Amino acid sequence: MAHEHDHEHSExxxxxxxxxxxxxxxxxxxxxxxAALDVLIDTYQTQIGPRNGARVVARAWADPAYRDWLLxxxxxxxxxxxxxxxxxxxxxxLANTPQRHHMVVCTLCSCYPWPVLGxxxxxxxxxxxxxxxVKDPRxxxxxxxxxxxxxxxxRVVDSTAEVRYLVLPMRPAGTEGFSETELAELVTRDxxxxxxxxxxxxx
Amino acid sequence: xxxxxxxxxxxxxxxxxxxxxPETEIFHAAWEPRALAVTLAMGATGSWNIDMSRAARETLxxxxxxxxxxxxxxxxxxLLAERGLVRPDExxxxxxxxxxxxxxxxxxxxxxxAVLAKGSPTERAATTPARFQVGDAVRTRxxxxxxxxxxxxxxxxxxxxxxxxxxxxxxxxxxxQGLGEQPQWLYRVAFSSTELWGDDAAPGxxxxxxxxxxxxxxxA
Numbered sequence: 001m002a003h004e005h006d007h008e009h010s011e012x013x014x015x016x017x018x019x020x021x022x023x024x025x026x027x028x029x030x031x032x033x034x035a036a037l038d039v040l041i042d043t044y045q046t047q048i049g050p051r052n053g054a055r056v057v058a059r060a061w062a063d064p065a066y067r068d069w070l071l072x073x074x075x076x077x078x079x080x081x082x083x084x085x086x087x088x089x090x091x092x093x094l095a096n097t098p099q100r101h102h103m104v105v106c107t108l109c110s111c112y113p114w115p116v117l118g119x120x121x122x123x124x125x126x127x128x129x130x131x132x133x134v135k136d137p138r139x140x141x142x143x144x145x146x147x148x149x150x151x152x153x154x155r156v157v158d159s160t161a162e163v164r165y166l167v168l169p170m171r172p173a174g175t176e177g178f179s180e181t182e183l184a185e186l187v188t189r190d191x192x193x194x195x196x197x198x199x200x201x202x203x
Numbered sequence: 204x205x206x207x208x209x210x211x212x213x214x215x216x217x218x219x220x221x222x223x224x225p226e227t228e229i230f231h232a233a234w235e236p237r238a239l240a241v242t243l244a245m246g247a248t249g250s251w252n253i254d255m256s257r258a259a260r261e262t263l264x265x266x267x268x269x270x271x272x273x274x275x276x277x278x279x280x281x282l283l284a285e286r287g288l289v290r291p292d293e294x295x296x297x298x299x300x301x302x303x304x305x306x307x308x309x310x311x312x313x314x315x316x317a318v319l320a321k322g323s324p325t326e327r328a329a330t331t332p333a334r335f336q337v338g339d340a341v342r343t344r345x346x347x348x349x350x351x352x353x354x355x356x357x358x359x360x361x362x363x364x365x366x367x368x369x370x371x372x373x374x375x376x377x378x379x380q381g382l383g384e385q386p387q388w389l390y391r392v393a394f395s396s397t398e399l400w401g402d403d404a405a406p407g408x409x410x411x412x413x414x415x416x417x418x419x420x421x422x423a
Contacts, residue, residue, distance in 0.1 A: 122271070
């Protein structure tokens with residue numbers, strides 16, 4: 001006898017049904033344009049993500065004048081590359097140095113610079129990260145496989161208002177003569193949050 | 204105190220490891236992007252502000268047990284019910300049963316790029332001089348407040364130094380309560396680890412956060 005799988009079509013999980021019901025009611029009441037939902041999803045799945053931030057970082061590595069501008073007026077310098085708006089209205093860029101490494105957290109919710117990094121990863125919103133980042137940052141970095149010299153001070157920045165923070169990691173050694181495109185490929189999302197470092201160039 | 208937030212997690216005991224994920228892994232179920240989009244689209248109607256959303260989320264009794272997008276949906280349902288925009292029987296039925304209430308705006312698909320690119324800036328023109336300057340020593344308020352606030356518990360009653368003056372910004376505490384923007388100067392304040400966590404704090408780090416002027420008092 002062939003297996004019957006009809007039940008799989010009726011047993012949609014609770015959240016799927018709950019969100020679908022909500023969406024239906026909101027559309028029927030005229031509060032939302034269903035087509036707008038598709039545009040929103042497509043935007044954050046295909047257009048706004050950490051490659052934007054990587055381009056900002058690569059430009060700063062390649063162009064000292066841009067770097068100065070970025071550190072002085074992050075919002076304007078980032079907007080000049082076409083990234084602005086929701087959850088990045090007020091941008092501050094923090095430059096890592098051998099003496100100081102920045103790591104960004106939002107202990108109160110999930111504040112994150114969307115125009116340059118996209119939507120936050122699950123771990124960024126999780127209780128372990130939000131609890132431990134401000135008390136044991138080196139332990140958190142160890143979870144990411146990152147160990148920093150004892151002489152480097154870690155500065156944890158808790159995003160408690162509407163200022164959004166982007167970390168400018170240090171340019172890896174051995175990248176002299178790299179184009180901005182090549183540099184951007186070395187920039188990881190986590191290096192712009194401060195829980196990671198840029199990739200080393202391939203030998 | 205009648206207001207209780209479940210979201211103030213900084214420094215809470217937590218022995219769990221942080222689990223890194225690849226850059227492309229943003230959603231973990233097909234309903235999550237729908238939850239995101241429906242939350243953003245309803246936010247765009249102007250029926251509440253972002254601080255009211257945060258207050259609705261952080262006061263959910265099952266906050267600690269819920270995934271992030273489940274929190275978003277539960278808070279969205281709460282905000283809709285409070286304003287009479289959607290009633291519980293409609294969520295149960297999965298269709299509209301009552302007439303729509305008016306909303307200020309409806310986000311149309313064609314307007315999405317422009318609306319996202321504009322965002323909702325919170326900086327306002329300065330109307331008073333800033334009370335503090337970079338390098339000033341301050342102490343954060345020690346007392347709890349009975350409403351949404353953005354001063355984390357771990358930073359109550361702590362001595363820090365003003366590191367940056369960030370402009371005048373909409374005050375989250377009043378904005379969340381429907382008491383208006385009441386902009387205040389915002390500062391980035393840095394704290395030593397020992398000030399926050401005592402003499403046995405882990406070595407080699409410091410913490411900075413953004414604090415509105417009324418969270419701060421000068422210290423000698």
